[in-house]
Amino acid sequence: LGVGWVDAPVSGGVGGAQAGTLAVMAGGAAQDVAQIEPVLAAYAARVTHMGGPGAGQTTKLCNQAIVTATVAAIAEAVGLAQRSGIDATKLPEALAGGWADSTLLRTFVPRMTQDGLAPIGALKTFQKDVDTVADAARQTGTPMPVSGTVQQLLRLAEAMGLAQADFSGFVDILQTPRQG
Known part of the structure; x- marks a missing residue:
């Protein structure tokens, strides 16, 4: 045509x-x-x-693999800072200009440490994206263990009733009671 x-x-x-x-x-x-x-x-x-x-869609999947893994890592860092007595709200300032500095860090640390911010997306959207990444990885034989771990975290979020939570809800998945 x-x-x-x-x-x-x-x-x-x-x-x-x-x-x-x-x-x-x-x-x-x-x-x-x-x-x-x-x-x-x-x-x-x-x-x-x-x-x-199709290359555009595959590139978007690469983007989502990076974004979801990074947001999960930021949530882990916020949790570590908080449990260590560090003011996690200062992480973006402390890490500015270093290798960990990023738009995601500057966007998500405030979202993970403050209440009342308008949601920018739901964890169920990340779940859909990571499931699609996993499908593409299977089809191409690409090992993606980090994305696989993020996929499991998102499944846990759903089981916890957090599917509708903001993207920053990764921090809530990791807020299990402190032992000892």
């Missing part, structure tokens, strides 16, 4: 969409991606052609 197909998932959240600064991971023929770039520029600061059809 002479029609091209492009998959173009995004990263950057609601704020990025509102600001027009999303990152687009595009899959499809190079000429098809180039043809729609002016349209994508309405909401994206960057469009990266990742390969043929």
Whole structure:
């Protein structure tokens, strides 16, 4: 039919969409991606052609594997800080400019240490994403033990009744009573 197909998932959240600064991971023929770039520029600061059809979606799965694992690690760090008597709210300041500094650290430490912040997403969405990552890993024979652990944490969250909790709810999964 002479029609091209492009998959173009995004990263950057609601704020990025509102600001027009999303990152687009595009899959499809190079000429098809180039043809729609002016349209994508309405909401994206960057469009990266990742390969043929489906490559954009696979890149988004890579993004979600990194994001979910990082948010889980931030929750562990917040828990360690709190149980060690450290003011966890100061972690972003203390780690600023170092290797652990990131948008995720600056976004999620406040969400994990303060009450009353509007939710930005539900753990059930992370569960869907990590389940899809696991499916892709199985199909390609890719070992992903960290994502597998995150998948189990998210299953535990569901069993704890936290499926609707904010993404920062990872910290609640790990707040088991202190022993000894």
